[in-house]
Amino acid sequence: MSSIHFTLAQIEAFVAVCASNNLSKAASKLNKNRTTISELISLLEINLGYDLFIRAKKPLQLTLEGKQLYTQACLFLQQVSIFDQFAMQLPKQLKQTLTICYDCFIPHSFIERLLCHFTDQQIELNLLNIDRLHAEKMLLEDKADIGIYPAVNRIINTEFTWCAIGTIELGIYANQHFFAEKSERISMLELASTNQLVPFAELSYQLTQMLKISDKLQHVTNIELLKQLLNNKKGWSILPIHLFAMAYKEITRFDTELWDKGAMLNIVSICKPTNNKQLQQFIDQISHLY
Structure with a gap:
């Protein structure tokens, strides 16, 4: 199986920043500090090999690649949520x-x-x-x-x-x-x-x-x-x-x-x-x- 180029925390940080266009607001939403959010985004970009945000502009703006990845990232987090609910209910459903x-x-x-x-x-x-x-x-x-x-x-x-x-x-x-x-x-x-x-x-x-x-x-x-x-x-x-x-x-x-x-x-x-x-x-x- 090929290696994974991201972590769940990185995708959560990416989506939160996209939604608010602001690192501080994203950090507050995820109950993390601003530095941690910045590091998660930077590591995601390094692992992917391309930039996700245009940092020269305020507020932050997505690159073309970032815009395409944002839609998929939202879908991915929805599936993660569904998986989490299913996994937590499984012991209750599988009766012995x-x-x-x-x-x-x-x-x-x-x-x-x-x-x-x-x-x-x-x-x-x-x-x-x-x-x-x-x-x-x-x-x-x-x-x-x-x-x-x-x-x-x-x-x-x-x-x-x-x-x-x-x-x-x-x-x-x-x-x-x-x-x-x-x-x-x-x-x-x-x-x-x-x-x-x-x-x-x-x-x-x-x-x-x-x-x-x-x-x-x-x-x-x-x-x-x-x-x-x-x-x-x-x-x-x-x-x-x-x-x-x-x-x-x-x-x-x-x-x-x-x-x-x-x-x-x-x-x-x-x-x-x-x-x-x-x-x-x-x-x-x-x-x-x-």
């Missing part, structure tokens, strides 16, 4: 750890695929199984990067952006002997009059609209405990069918007038708006892995 929040509606098989995929990229995953309201708070506080949750059909405000990644099917589950009617098709009246187990600490308005049928709600966030309660005839629940991919004791799926074909629920990823290209790439990868 990714924190993903999700709830019980998200299939474990999908979470396992995420874990394998990002491990292969040498990205350590923190996987937090928490409710959406808690996750949104962590996202806003920059304590988490991405949330993966059922869509709640609300307008996303400027605090969050979202990306659709897939769907899950919901079903109504209870012990096969729980309902009084010995039928696989249960009336909405019977559902409304019996205990409904809800796998969330609290229901937002949107989740209430989607999931609440009974007037008697019991909140149980531990899925294994909820399954035991179902099996022990303590109520019924609306749950993703992937939770029962393997038969669980005496729990069975029931149909109703409104649910004889099940219900589909959209799954989305949510995060704070960002210009971080690496994080956006992670979100794209999550969508393709679902």
Whole structure:
């Protein structure tokens, strides 16, 4: 590589003098003394092999070569500024750890695929199984990067952006002997009059609209405990069918007038708006892995 005939300090001094046509003003702008600025300009001219200023005239005037170099010097300093900003932001952008929040509606098989995929990229995953309201708070506080949750059909405000990644099917589950009617098709009246187990600490308005049928709600966030309660005839629940991919004791799926074909629920990823290209790439990868 050929040698460089200037330093960054020399170019900064040159541009400052060009802008003010005065060594003293340039020195004040760069927080240097007048002698230092003069020496930087002189060394630049020596290294280049030609004069940049006509010193016989006051104020200083650029030579023809100086005028042509001034435009390029301004462009160069702009690129230096861009490089500096990029370099300073790089440690913040290149994440080695990714924190993903999700709830019980998200299939474990999908979470396992995420874990394998990002491990292969040498990205350590923190996987937090928490409710959406808690996750949104962590996202806003920059304590988490991405949330993966059922869509709640609300307008996303400027605090969050979202990306659709897939769907899950919901079903109504209870012990096969729980309902009084010995039928696989249960009336909405019977559902409304019996205990409904809800796998969330609290229901937002949107989740209430989607999931609440009974007037008697019991909140149980531990899925294994909820399954035991179902099996022990303590109520019924609306749950993703992937939770029962393997038969669980005496729990069975029931149909109703409104649910004889099940219900589909959209799954989305949510995060704070960002210009971080690496994080956006992670979100794209999550969508393709679902």
